[in-house]
Amino acid sequence: MGMRRFRLVVLPAVLLFVAAACGGDGGDEGGGGGEDTGTVNVLSALEPEEAAVLNGIIGDLINPNVDYTAEVEASADFEEQVQIRAEGGTLDIILLPQPGAVVDQAASGNAVALEDMGFDIADLQATFGEYFLSLGEYQGKHYGIPTNINLKSMVWYPKDDFDKAGYTVPTTWDEMIALSNQIKADGGTPWCVGYESGGATGWPATDWMEDIMLATAGQDVYTQWVKHEIPFNDPAVVNAGQLFGDIMFAPGYVLGGADQTPAIAFGDAPGPMFDDPPKCWLHRQASFITAFFPPEAEAGVDYDWFPFPAIDQQGTLFAGELAVVFRDAPEVKDFLTRFMAEDVQCAMGSEPGSSRISPNVNVGPDCYPNPILAGASEVLTAGLSGGTAGFDASDQMPPAVGSGSFWTGMVEYMQDGPSSLNSVLDSIEKSWPAS
Amino acid sequence: MKTSTHDPASATEVVAEAPPAGGGAVWIPLLRLVGALVVPLVGFFALWATFDFLRDENANRGLVVGVAIVVGVGGVFFLFWAMDRLVSLLPARYREGVRPYVFVGPGLVILSVFLVYPVINTILISFKDARSESFVGLDNFKFVFTDESMLRSIRNTAGWIIVVPLFGVSIGLAFATLADRLRRGEAVAKSMIFLPMAISFAGASITWKLIYAFRPEGFGTNIGLLNGIMLGLGQQPVPWLQEQPWNNLFLMVIMIWMQTGFAMVVLSAAIKSIPDEIIEAARIDGASELQVFRRIMIPSILPTIVVVTTYMVINALKVFDIVFVVGSAETNGTEVIAERMIRWFFISANDGRAAAIAVVLFLAIIPVMIWNVRRFREQEATR
Numbered sequence: 001m002g003m004r005r006f007r008l009v010v011l012p013a014v015l016l017f018v019a020a021a022c023g024g025d026g027g028d029e030g031g032g033g034g035e036d037t038g039t040v041n042v043l044s045a046l047e048p049e050e051a052a053v054l055n056g057i058i059g060d061l062i063n064p065n066v067d068y069t070a071e072v073e074a075s076a077d078f079e080e081q082v083q084i085r086a087e088g089g090t091l092d093i094i095l096l097p098q099p100g101a102v103v104d105q106a107a108s109g110n111a112v113a114l115e116d117m118g119f120d121i122a123d124l125q126a127t128f129g130e131y132f133l134s135l136g137e138y139q140g141k142h143y144g145i146p147t148n149i150n151l152k153s154m155v156w157y158p159k160d161d162f163d164k165a166g167y168t169v170p171t172t173w174d175e176m177i178a179l180s181n182q183i184k185a186d187g188g189t190p191w192c193v194g195y196e197s198g199g200a201t202g203w204p205a206t207d208w209m210e211d212i213m214l215a216t217a218g219q220d221v222y223t224q225w226v227k228h229e230i231p232f233n234d235p236a237v238v239n240a241g242q243l244f245g246d247i248m249f250a251p252g253y254v255l256g257g258a259d260q261t262p263a264i265a266f267g268d269a270p271g272p273m274f275d276d277p278p279k280c281w282l283h284r285q286a287s288f289i290t291a292f293f294p295p296e297a298e299a300g301v302d303y304d305w306f307p308f309p310a311i312d313q314q315g316t317l318f319a320g321e322l323a324v325v326f327r328d329a330p331e332v333k334d335f336l337t338r339f340m341a342e343d344v345q346c347a348m349g350s351e352p353g354s355s356r357i358s359p360n361v362n363v364g365p366d367c368y369p370n371p372i373l374a375g376a377s378e379v380l381t382a383g384l385s386g387g388t389a390g391f392d393a394s395d396q397m398p399p400a401v402g403s404g405s406f407w408t409g410m411v412e413y414m415q416d417g418p419s420s421l422n423s424v425l426d427s428i429e430k431s432w433p434a435s
Numbered sequence: 436m437k438t439s440t441h442d443p444a445s446a447t448e449v450v451a452e453a454p455p456a457g458g459g460a461v462w463i464p465l466l467r468l469v470g471a472l473v474v475p476l477v478g479f480f481a482l483w484a485t486f487d488f489l490r491d492e493n494a495n496r497g498l499v500v501g502v503a504i505v506v507g508v509g510g511v512f513f514l515f516w517a518m519d520r521l522v523s524l525l526p527a528r529y530r531e532g533v534r535p536y537v538f539v540g541p542g543l544v545i546l547s548v549f550l551v552y553p554v555i556n557t558i559l560i561s562f563k564d565a566r567s568e569s570f571v572g573l574d575n576f577k578f579v580f581t582d583e584s585m586l587r588s589i590r591n592t593a594g595w596i597i598v599v600p601l602f603g604v605s606i607g608l609a610f611a612t613l614a615d616r617l618r619r620g621e622a623v624a625k626s627m628i629f630l631p632m633a634i635s636f637a638g639a640s641i642t643w644k645l646i647y648a649f650r651p652e653g654f655g656t657n658i659g660l661l662n663g664i665m666l667g668l669g670q671q672p673v674p675w676l677q678e679q680p681w682n683n684l685f686l687m688v689i690m691i692w693m694q695t696g697f698a699m700v701v702l703s704a705a706i707k708s709i710p711d712e713i714i715e716a717a718r719i720d721g722a723s724e725l726q727v728f729r730r731i732m733i734p735s736i737l738p739t740i741v742v743v744t745t746y747m748v749i750n751a752l753k754v755f756d757i758v759f760v761v762g763s764a765e766t767n768g769t770e771v772i773a774e775r776m777i778r779w780f781f782i783s784a785n786d787g788r789a790a791a792i793a794v795v796l797f798l799a800i801i802p803v804m805i806w807n808v809r810r811f812r813e814q815e816a817t818r
Contacts, residue, residue, distance in 0.1 A: 194654075201763035256651035262766055263649055263674040272653045279653045400783035404765075411766040433565055433785070 040070040040335040042323070043085070044095040045078035053354045057347050062338050068331040070339075086110040091326040093336070095147055098395055099135035102322050106138035112325045113141035117333050127340070128359050129384030131219065135391055136322050144322030145336055146359035149384075151376040152286040152317040152392060153211050153308035156270060158278045160302060167281070173215070173311040176282075177246070180253055183281050189255045191247060192280035194269025195262045195411060202407030204266050205244075206394040207317065208284060209410065211308045212240040214315025214390045222315075222390045226397060232429035233422065241425060243311065245418045255280045262411045267292040274302065284308065286319070287355070287376055299372055307379045316383025319392045320359060349373065361385045398433050405431035463532050466525070470518065470537035475544045478514040482507065554797070561790035575791035585792070588770035591683050592799075595754055595771060598684070600747035602691045604740060607698025612728065614699070615706055625703065629696035636693070636756035643689045644761050647675040676761060679768045686769055689757050694750065698743045705739035706732060738814055745807045752800055772796045 044051060051074035058070050075081045085091040086108075096102050105111040115121060121142060125133050128146045136144020155176075157169075165186065170176040180190035195205050214222050217236040224230045225237060248258040255272055256264065267289075272279030274294050283289070290299065297303055308315065325332055338344060345358035346367035357373055361381045368374040383389030394402040409428045413420055485506050489499050518537045522530055560567045561575055579585050610628055614621050631639060648659030649672055657663060662672040676682050709732060717727050733740075755773035764770045764778075772792060780789030 189653075196762070199759060199763050201766050255653050260651045260674070263677045264651060264654055268650060268654050271655050275653075398784070400779075400785060404778075404783050408763070408765040411763075 038068050038331075039092075040068055040332055041090075041092045042070065042072040042095060043078065043081060043091060043093070044072055044074055045097070046072070046074045046095070048074045050074070050354060050356075053351050054348070057344060057351065058339070061344050061347060062335065066331070066334065066338070068335070070335050086326060089327075092329075092332050094324050094326065095321050096144070096324055097319070097321050099144065099322065099391060100396055102136040102144040102324055103138045105324050106136075106141075106143040110326055111143050112328045113143055114145065114325070115141050117325060117328055119145075119333065127361065129361060129387070129389065131387065131389055132320065132359055132384055132391070135396075136324070144324055145340060147321050147323045147340070148356045149318050149320035149359040149380055150287055150355075150357055151307075151380055152207055152319060153214075153315065153379070154285065154287060154305045154376070155308055156273070156283045156285065156289065156303055156305045157281055158273050158302060159300065159304040161276075161278050162281065162304075169306040170309050171306075172309050173243070176309050180247070180250070180282070184252050188278065189252065189280045190282050191254045192269050192272050192283045193248070193254050193258075193261045194264030194266045195414065196265045200403065200407065201262055202409075202411040203394065203403075204269075204285065205261075205410035205414065206402075206406050207286070207392070208244050209237075209240055210390065210393045211284070211315060211317050212243050212311065213237065213393070214317055214388070215308065215311040215313060216240055216243065216315075218313055218315075219387055219390055222393070226391075226393045228397075228432055232401075232432060233425035237425055238421065241413070241421045242418075245413070245421060248414060249418050258414045258417070261414050287372060290372065299370075305372065305375070314383075314386070314388045316379055316389040317392065318380055318383065318389055319395060349377070359384065400433050401428060401431055463529060466529060466533045467536040470522070470533050471540035471543055474518055474537065475514075475540040478511070478541075479544060482510055485510070557790045557793050557797075560786050561794045563787045563790075565785040565787055567786040567790075571787060575787045576795075578788055579791050579795055584765055584770055585775060587768055588764075588772050588775045591768075591770060592752065592754075592772045594683055595687060595690075595751040596748050598687050599690050599694070599751040599754075600744045602687075603694045603747050604698050604702075604744055606691070607695045607743070608702050608740070610695070610699045611703035611706055612732070614703060625696075625699065628699050631693045632696045634693065636690075637760050639689055639693050640757045640760035643692075644676070647685060647761075649674040649676070677767055682767050683769050686757050686761060689761075690751065690754060694747055698747070701743050702736060702739060705736035709735045738810070741810055742807070745803055745810075748803055749800060749807075752796065752803070772799070 046054070051072045054072045058072065063069055082091065082094055082105075086105075091110075094105075096105070102111075106113070114124065119142075121133070124142070124145065132146045132149070133142055133144070136142055157167075167179060167182070170179050183190040193204075195202050197203055210222075213225060213236070216239055217225070221230065221236050225232070225234070230236065247253055248261070254261065266285070270283040270285065270289060270293060273281065273283055274297055290303075293303060308317070323336060325336070340360055342360060342362050345360050345363045348354055348356055349358060349363065349367035350369055352369070355370075355373065357377050357380060358367070359380075361384050363377070363381075365374040365378045365381075368377055380389070394406050396402065397406065405428045409424045413424045416424075486503060489503055489506075515538070519534075522534045522537055525533060562570050562572065564571050580589075610625075614624050617624060634642070645658065646660045648657065649662055650657050651672070651674075657666060657672050659672075659675075661675060665672055675685050678685075713735075714727055714731055717731050722730065753773050754771055755777060758764050758769055758771050758774045759777065762769075764774050773796060776789050776792040776796065779785045779792060
């Protein structure tokens with residue numbers, strides 16, 4: 001009986017303990033959220049290696065000159081940590097890769113507006129371009145300082161074979177079509193395209209659409225499209241979809257055909273470009289794709305890139321990261337000012353372990369020893385200060401569209417062919433959430 | 436104490452069947468209520484407050500954890516000890532009527548907090564909008580039964596709950612029967628079939644994703660096993676996971692592969708428990724092996740078959756991991772109900788729709804559960 005009685009007590013006891021432990025769970029690093037803590041903490045979802053690079057630069061160029069210690073923290077459970085520490089008041093700065101999340105933080109009331117911090121907005125606009133800064137705008141105030149940027153409007157080609165075949169880099173859409181036709185006439189296949197990405201299948205196709213939207217309708221209409229101020233089946237979007245289809249559905253343009261593209265992993269897609277002779281000659285993808293190239297392929301020799309050409313105008317599609325402030329303190333402002341200054345940003349670009357590009361338009365391409373980054377930086381700077389840049393639209397749209405119907409709609413378009421464009425755009429429009 | 440109070444569940448049963456003797460008609464229910472709900476609730480919130488207090492302290496973390504464990508375990512232990520003492524203070528005739536409730540109480544509280552409350556809340560949210568702010572009536576349910584993708588998911592789920600148990604149980608039964616006749620190596624053969632059971636759904640899905648892997652011509656070597664075979668036979672590679680509607684079947688194969696082992700082990704145990712005399716008697720009477728199987732074995736193990744089948748039906752209703760890991764359900768047309776729920780809640784951030792889907796799934800599982808419980812009761816009664 002004694003043992004039974006013991007078990008009888010212990011089972012609920014353990015359950016209750018577990019329940020209580022869950023109720024009282026949560027991280028609680030660091031001290032209380034006082035005003036001057038002598039530290040500036042930057043919470044991020046960066047890879048630990050990248051955070052280490054940033055910390056090295058901060059340790060060299062910022063910390064020795066100030067009376068606080070700044071540190072970048074890479075957190076694996078970033079979103080959870082932001083929640084907990086925002087409530088606990090132990091958060092100084094966070095780095096967010098989505099403008100939508102910046103607005104969410106502003107709406108939650110935890111984030112501090114840059115105006116309230118004493119930043120000169122006109123100054124920031126001159127540094128980062130009006131457009132990028134406006135992405136963190138909420139109820140007339142700005143909440144996000146751009147800290148990183150990467151280029152999506154890139155078309156890759158096998159440079160050595162390309163030069164040998166006598167092809168030239170196109171600068172306009174018509175030239176690109178002419179080049180495609182020439183490649184086809186020479187017996188090759190111009191494009192390699194792959195949209196498969198597990199549960200996110202279709203996103204590379206949305207990048208195509210966004211690039212074409214920017215280069216046809218321009219930044220203002222693009223922004224209206226993102227904010228749903230024009231419908232998703234607006235003539236401007238239909239036009240972009242048709243141009244997209246002109247490449248995808250032209251016979252002999254796409255290796256394997258458009259209907260196969262949703263089954264080809266986006267990482268496998270550029271592979272045939274490195275065959276000898278190349279099985280395809282052009283591949284549109286953001287800068288990260290070089291990680292999927294064959295390891296022996298050399299930049300500038302085996303492959304190179306050109307910016308996605310202008311159609312009715314130039315367009316520069318990019319993605320990036322914004323810093324949001326949670327503690328209104330002079331040292332936080334001082335840190336951000338120093339962090340975004342040209343010398344620190346330039347040092348970051350010359351770090352071989354980092355692929356960050358500065359959104360500060362005053363940081364020249366000379367800061368990047370890597371020629372791909374240098375070239376991308378040049379294009380981005382021109383886009384940001386010239387008003388032709390656009391932030392990845394699907395990342396800004398409501399998730400039901402931006403990581404839902406937009407992806408699947410583009411896949412449907414590829415599978416069902418040119419005639420399905422209108423019905424695809426109609427159904428994406430219908431899926432846009434009400435409020 | 437009564438003899439069969441080895442666990443809280445049977446404790447309620449015993450008391451429910453045999454109401455305590457003696458008067459105190461008003462006092463006993465009241466005392467039971469206090470014992471069963473109020474005392475654990477007070478204890479629970481006392482603990483909660485302690486942990487909250489501990490969390491806010493700036494002490495050494497290790498120390499805080501240590502104190503928390505001591506307070507947590509000790510506190511709960513003290514709570515039960517104190518309640519037991521309190522019950523002992525009651526007059527003798529109330530004592531045994533109240534004691535079980537005191538011990539079941541914490542279980543009831545936890546059940547209500549973590550099961551009953553979420554269910555009620557989910558039903559409430561299913562009538563609200565995406566951010567669960569204002570009521571939208573039946574809009575979310577209208578969505579569930581009109582959206583193309585949702586309808587596909589309902590159709591696919593129906594396919595899952597028919598195909599997976601059908602093949603899982605049949606193949607499991609065949610293996611169990613045949614393995615039973617092996618002179619040697621039965622254990623090895625059964626272990627081989629049972630092995631996939633040890634893999635997680637996500638892991639198995641990734642394995643099968645590689646089996647189905649596809650690359651069109653020009654995009655490098657086909658690394659998938661099936662397409663390797665196709666090429667070996669001189670055929671073109673096939674994008675298995677994009678071939679609608681067959682890709683649904685290819686996903687079901689994964690679950691069948693994983694669960695056949697379970698069916699086999701349980702059914703094999705049932706077959707072994709059939710008395711040898713019955714089977715031998717049938718054989719002596721001239722029954723063929725097929726007749727023995729159909730007329731003797733199947734009826735004898737029918738209750739087990741039913742239990743295994745319901746288990747598989749419920750698993751198939753809840754399937755999510757396989758569909759989610761293998762690829763984009765929406766573009767491949769392989770949506771299932773549970774996958775839609777996760778999608779709408781976590782990815783598309785629409786609480787109302789996700790909750791409505793959850794409610795539909797919940798309602799779909801209830802009949803199976805009721806049937807299962809009823810079968811179980813019948814079996815208990817005949818034992």
